Amino acid sequence: MNEKSPYIPPKVWTWDQANGGAFASINRPIAGATHEQDLPIGKHPLQLYSLGTPNGVKVTVMLEELLALGHKGAEYDAWLIRINQGHQFGSGFTAVNPNSKIPALMDRSGKTPQRVFESGAILLYLAEKFDEFLPTEHAARTECLSWLFWQMGSAPYLGGGFGHFYAYAPEKFQYPIDRFTMETKRQLDVLDKHLANHTYMAGADYTIADIAIWAWYGQTVLGRMYSAAEFLDVASYTHVMAWAEKIDARPAVKRGRMVNRVTGEPALQLHERHDASDFDTMTQDKIALAT
Numbered sequence: 001m002n003e004k005s006p007y008i009p010p011k012v013w014t015w016d017q018a019n020g021g022a023f024a025s026i027n028r029p030i031a032g033a034t035h036e037q038d039l040p041i042g043k044h045p046l047q048l049y050s051l052g053t054p055n056g057v058k059v060t061v062m063l064e065e066l067l068a069l070g071h072k073g074a075e076y077d078a079w080l081i082r083i084n085q086g087h088q089f090g091s092g093f094t095a096v097n098p099n100s101k102i103p104a105l106m107d108r109s110g111k112t113p114q115r116v117f118e119s120g121a122i123l124l125y126l127a128e129k130f131d132e133f134l135p136t137e138h139a140a141r142t143e144c145l146s147w148l149f150w151q152m153g154s155a156p157y158l159g160g161g162f163g164h165f166y167a168y169a170p171e172k173f174q175y176p177i178d179r180f181t182m183e184t185k186r187q188l189d190v191l192d193k194h195l196a197n198h199t200y201m202a203g204a205d206y207t208i209a210d211i212a213i214w215a216w217y218g219q220t221v222l223g224r225m226y227s228a229a230e231f232l233d234v235a236s237y238t239h240v241m242a243w244a245e246k247i248d249a250r251p252a253v254k255r256g257r258m259v260n261r262v263t264g265e266p267a268l269q270l271h272e273r274h275d276a277s278d279f280d281t282m283t284q285d286k287i288a289l290a291t
Contacts, residue, residue, distance in 0.1 A: 037090025
């Protein structure tokens with residue numbers, strides 16, 4: 001609460017479009033398309049409409065990992081959706097994801113095109129489609145899915161909670177920052193205690209749970225999220241740090257986090273990806289710098 005001007009909630013909340021903040025121009029309390037805008041379609045069966053945020057990175061890393069294993073059917077077109085410009089509210093995008101959030105996937109490999117939305121659902125869909133990165137043994141599969149859904153339920157506290165109030169809110173208020181910092185550190189401690197006794201999240205093997213959690217928490221401890229590494233004392237989570245660095249070194253991960261990226265060093269941004277040769281415009285030295 002602001003001591004100078006305490007906020008008293010109204011009896012019925014109404015939308016104030018001038019509420020400020022980094023995302024005020026695109027946040028709204030209603031769903032659906034705001035304008036007509038068709039989505040482009042490339043040459044591959046898998047069409048990804050995304051942005052290089054943590055949720056988008058999950059899917060491009062997964063696709064690059066599948067390609068690294070030789071799954072030619074995982075070739076994909078990645079189209080850039082600029083959420084700060086409202087592309088996610090176009091009629092074409094809302095037809096793929098009525099929730100207007102990236103990433104969204106269209107699989108045109110079958111007789112009837114299949115839409116898939118929500119990053120965790122896309123990871124699970126691709127894992128089952130290609131029979132990779134998801135254990136088949138019941139107990140191991142259950143553990144993997146438990147951690148996958150842990151990430152889906154926990155990351156909003158890191159992103160929409162801590163990240164928003166620490167990095168993006170128009171004013172800094174102690175209560176929400178303290179509240180969500182405490183929760184973020186609790187989550188990092190959950191991971192650190194688990195990874196003290198496990199090579200990867202679901203055991204000995206790298207799975208979609210690692211891909212999902214690394215995109216958010218791995219990149220947080222590696223200093224890529226909200227300029228908050230020192231504030232969160234990420235170095236104290238030694239097991240999370242070791243796990244994050246191990247995954248970060250994977251070539252497919254390096255490639256995946258470049259796709260649809262529009263921030264950071266320009267040489268490491270691949271706004272759209274339509275073929276593996278698109279990475280040829282980047283030297284191996286530049287790819288190695290994607291840390």
